[in-house]
Structures are given as structure tokens and as C-alpha cells.
Amino acid sequence: MAYNPSRARLSPPAPAAPRPRKRGRSPSAPGAAVWRASAYVAPFDHRRRWQDPAGASGRVWQGYHAPHAPVPYRRWVFADEASTSGSDACTIMSYNILADNNARNHPDLYLDVPWDALRWDSRRRLIIHEIRHWDSDLVCLQEVDRFREIAAEMKNRGYECSFKGRTGDAKDGCATFWKSERLRLLEEDSIDFSEFNLRNNVAQVLVFELNGTQKFVLGNIHVLFNPKRGDVKMGQVRMLLERANALAGKWDGIPIVLAGDFNSTPESAIYKFLSTMKLNVSLHDRRQLSGLDSSEFGLYCSLLNYGWSDEEVRNATGSSNVMVASHPLKLSSSYAMLKGNSSNRGYHGEPLATSYHKKFLGTVDYLWYTPGLECSRVLDTLPVDALRRTRGLPTREMGSDHLPIVAEFIFSEQIRDASEQEDESDQDESAREASTSKHIYFSDSDS
Template identity: 75%
Template structure:
């Protein structure tokens, strides 16, 4: 259910050139995130606590008095080395899997090391809002939202409009997108209920926004299926999102696209390769290995270039769209915002992606991304935390971090349209991934049991 009544759709205009209204990009935040402290894990349920109500700084942590404290590193902006478009309209977008409260209850095994009070929704809610208030993004794409009324009330009070798309079946969460009504105008929208396509009960949202009445862009928000064994479903969901986002972008004259979300795939995975190179030969991969979340991947990846895996007609249709086609393709030339900006080796892998955007009992690694197309340039990203700092928490959330994911944030500026040569396909029969890189993954999967419920985050 949306928090506001749907607007009438606006018919797409004929192609026209708008006069640019320039806006100086705001300087990077000097201090970045509020410094937090980490309280020691574990507390008996009978422990009486008293919460302090701070008078104000956004992101301030409510924490129990007398607890032991550990420093949490500050998150800082990483700026593009060169930007010839710094004086143009800029749009800051956050992607954040906030950990559905229902999933906390259904999967306690993932949070065995987390202090009991850090799992409470009222505590996590304050921290999540603190993150959003502090970074003040123009657009916020949330996943695992099952307390939409709580969140939308707070966001509406801060000048955001919103849309929510819930999952079907027994699931109680969904995706929610918020935007500042003073800066962005909603022109068009679409959504995907993947259950209508026999692709499980995940959902995605797609919008067309106009920024400052001058520039238009498509924004997609998705939470991909978690189940490590169903790489065919993951690939099918992502492929459908890309196709529908491209269709909407073309409808409005070929405007640029940003895709945010929890893709439940690591940077070393075949699915990441599909996103970044526009195609993937699935016959070179086991569907249980496509997303990089299966613990056995390290042993098998170096054999990928030598093996031909068997796919059933149904699995092939799910992954590529056709039962007799082994190569999945999509129409977009995508760039990953974090991979495009050089970060610190303490928290970046060899792909340039963060080493970790999520951490719980069974997984430490990166699954959250902000992808974009030509027509935009990523001018800065909010760097993630070093893996060492995350390991010291022994698992997220904590009393300072409200979810088992870190929010990722990127600022985009519009560029002049250029001829894209990305339509030139590489006709090689080899999947270039073959994959000396992929044998050295930076994510860690802590359990040999990959038979995990689809509902896990």
C-alpha cells in the first residue's frame, strides 16, 4: 500500500532538449558519519536498562549505560578523481536493506552473537532513521520493509513521498522507495511481482523521476531471492528488472537508469558478470553457484571453464527466458558506482567493490549495489566499513548499526549524452569469466549448509 494516492501518469513527451539549470554540487561532508561506540555483546533478559534521550544529533546511538565501548570507524565520502560536470544537477541515492522485523523472528540462528536488545525494532528503527537523516539522500530505496507505516510516517514528516510494493504469499516485507518531493517529481512508475512469472514471491519497483524540472532518470529498486541454490531464479529476476527498466527508459526518450538493491550475489559471481558484461553463458555454470553465496563455490569455480553443466528446460527458461537458449542477455551497459571510484584497500576487493555490505552469522560479504547507465556519472560514494571493524562486532546489527546490511550511498550527476558502443557484442563462445579472478573471492560464507529458506535476508 502506498502512503499517498497514486498520481495520474504523465504521457511521455516527444524528444526535446531541456535547457539545463545548473546547481552547484554541495561540498562533501567534512566529518562524515557520526562516530559511534560498540557495546559488548550479550545481556541477560532480566538486565534493567535505562535509555538516554539525546537532544539531537542525527545518528546518535541510544545505548545502555555502563556497557563496554569499542570504537566504530567513521564512514567517509570517496570522491571521483575528475568530474567535468560538478556544476550540474546532482542526485544522491541510498540503497538499504533494513532487515525485516519478521525475518529477525524467523531466523534467530543468523543473529546468535547479537545482543538481544540490539535486535528490538524500536532500537533498530531509531538507528535506521538516524542513518537516513544524517546522509540526507534525495532518493531512498529500502528492502525488507515490513513496518512501512512506521517508516513512511517518519519519512513523510521529513518531506519524502513514497511507494511500497509488498511480497506475496506468506512474506510480510517488500520494497519501499522514498523521494524528496521538493527536488523530485514522479512522472511514471511500474512494479514487478515475480510470482506472476513463476519467479518466486520477490518484488521490484521502477520509477521515472524528474529532478529540479530539468533532468529525468529511471530508478529501480529490487530485493533478489536469497536461496543460493536457485541461481536460475535470481538470474531471471534480474534479467526481467533490466528489461523493464530499459523499456521505461526508452519510453521517456532513452533517459539514464539507476538500479539499487540487494542483489544477493557477490562481486565474484557469474550473476555479477552478467550485470557488468550484458550476457552470461549459463551452460558453463552450476545454477547453485551463480550467485557466489554457496560455500562450495571455491572448489568448483576453477573448473567452470572446463565443464558443461546440465540445465533442465524449465531452469533454462527461468534463467534466459527460453528453454532452448543457454546465453542470458540484457540490453543495458551498466556501471557499478562503487567499482568506478577507487577506495581504500581495507574495505575494497579486487573488483573495486566493497569487501562487505552485509554481515551475519553465516555470511560476510557484498550483495548490495548501485548500478547506473550512460548519461550519469558517479561523483562520490559513501565508503563502507573495513572488514576488521565488522568482524569485531561479531555480527550485525549492533547497538550502533540498525541492520545486518550497511546502507550504500552514491551521488550522481548528469552528463552529455554520448554515442554508446556497448551494442557491439563480443561473439566469443567463451564466457570470459573463466575465471582466474573468481577463485579468490573476498566474501566469506560460514556454513556448508546452503539449504536456507528463501525468506532469509
């Protein structure tokens, strides 16, 4: 048989008397093999082949699997006067797990992340391990592009699931998982924002029954990232609130929980819209609406001309003739309602950071809820100093560039009348927004 050089290179090493491997020794020449040392060394197996992953120097053992790293320590913060948790308590997690496709297509965001920490097989184990560790009744995931793999793992742990994928070239979507022993799905709806010319993001709206008694609506959304399209972000958020409210009314005014990556900071106008029910968009620059665009040039232009077109106004408010966007829900943010430590909480009571990569350190993930529910505890986030020491997420201990946020909700005895809410939107805008941002931006470029 003719000699085939390429075939010879792919053949496994001979099983007889393998040469001893040494750790930590630099290659004697460019391209020489390097053994990646760690606390755990997999047994040598001649049946496995070497591989050279993109971006990795040297060769890495294909059969190596790192052991499960411990979940970083996070403490529970309890409400001062919350009712005792019982059978009607429901824990809900919101977690942007960083789509595999997005991680590979945006390497500039993860320059300081070890290549093996970005590999999907490693991140998947960490993500599932963390979800299992906190053992939430409901899990709302965003940026899910390996849904079958995640769903198979979750099914083995007693979860049912629902998935809504994005349209177009996007490969990810939103997925909601619930424990079948405690929760029953009563109705399911979804929003494809591309049908309303609001880009190809998606949201889920579902009605659940807890323990055969209490009912509530759950929304799961991943809002558009693009910082300069605040009009589209506003439109997506507004439409989710309207759809959730309609579904709650259909089921006799049951309470609502909204989870997701809203891609807006606590200092932003969109956060104000969520928390106060109204926003006059004419007083804001759409490029600054979500708080993600910190460029000085954008701020300078906004002082000169906000430049809202009829189409942008229609995206934000629902009508080109209406400059005030509004929604009918009295929303409270679970983390803002429970006081945390100053090392990881900001001016608004929200976490200082739920996401960290090369160009952003700040909060964009939330769990909102309406009257009829009380938040009895939240899983506090990590201190900012601890996050900074990682130099960026994900790591070998954390599987995404977002932290999962978790809150426990209990059903309150009485639902407060929404008419009792004071209209805070008429107060002086400049006084309400005179706060110093706690978020840190590393670049003014638009990813």
C-alpha cells in the same frame, strides 16, 4: 475483593521509598532481577512496568530508551575528473534494513548480537537516524515490513514514498522515498515475480524528474536469497533490466539507476551478467551462479554435471531453447568505478563487505547506472577489520545486518553510443573468472 496473585504480580511497585538499585551485581538466585547498566540511566518511574522479552535473562526496564548512537564514520570517495556537483546532482541510497519478522525468525544468524540491538524500536531509530544523517535525495529500501512507521518518519523529513509488498506469507517488500522538493514522480511500475513463477520477490521501476529538467529511471530490487536457485535469481535480474530498459525507451532513452540487494557477490556469474550484458548459463552450475553457496560438495557436483532442466533454463534466459541470457543495458557499478582503500575494496573494485551476519561476510548490494550519468562520489564502506570486531550486525550503533550504500550521480553532457561497447563475453571464461574470492563464508548450510 478476592486476592488475585497474577494481578498482584503485574502491579507497579509502591511509590514510597524505592530501594536503591545497584549496577553490575549478579543475581543471588536464578531468576533474580538484573539491572542492565549503561552509560545512560533512565529516571525511575513507578508508572512503568517491568517486562521480560523473549531470550533476555532477568528483567529490563520498559521505559528505557538508549540515546542516539553516533553514525559510524565513513568517508566519501570522489571521482578524479567528475564534474562539480551542482543542482543537477542526485544522491541515491540503497539500504536493506533487515525486516523485523526476518530478524525474529532467523535467530541463528544473530547469535552474537545483543538482544536489545535486535529489537525493532531500537533498530528503527538507528535506521532513520542514519538515513537522515546522509540526507540522500532518493532512498531505496529493501526488507521493509514496518512500512507505515518508516513512511511516517520519512514524511516528516520531506519525503514522498512508494511501496511494493511481497505476496504469500512474506511480510516485507521494497520501498522508495524521494525528496518532493527536488524530485517529481512521472511514472511508476512494479514487478511481482510470482506472476512469472519466479518466487514472491518484488521490484520497483520508477521514472523521476530532477529539478524540472533531467529525467531518469530508478529500479529498486531485492533478489531471492536462496543460493541454490541461481536460475530464479537470474530471471529476476533479467526481468528488472528488461522492464527498466523499456521504460527508459518510452521516455526517449533516459538513463537508468538500479539499486538493491542483488544477493550475488562480485565474483559471481550474475555479477558478470550485469556487467557484460551476456552469460552462457550452460557453463555454470545454477547452485553457484550467485556466489553465495560455497559448499565443496556443490562445487564437486558442478564439475560433474551442471544439470539444467528446461524449466531452469527458461527461468534464467526467458526461453528453454536459449542457453545465453542477455540484456540491452551497458551498466557500470558506482563503487567499482571509483577507487577506494584496499582495506575495504576487493579485486573487482567493489566493497569487501556490505553485509555481515553469523554465516556471511561479503558484498551483495550495488548501485548500477547507464551512460548519460556519471558517478561523482560514493560513501565508502567500513573496513572489514572494523566489521569483524562487531562479531556481527546489527549493533547498538548500526540498525541492520547490511550497510547502506550511497552514490551521487550527475548528468553527463553526451550519452555514449552503446554500439561502441566491446563484446567481452566471448573471451575465455576460465581466464575471466580466475580471481580469488574476497568474501568469507561461515557455514555451508542453506539458510
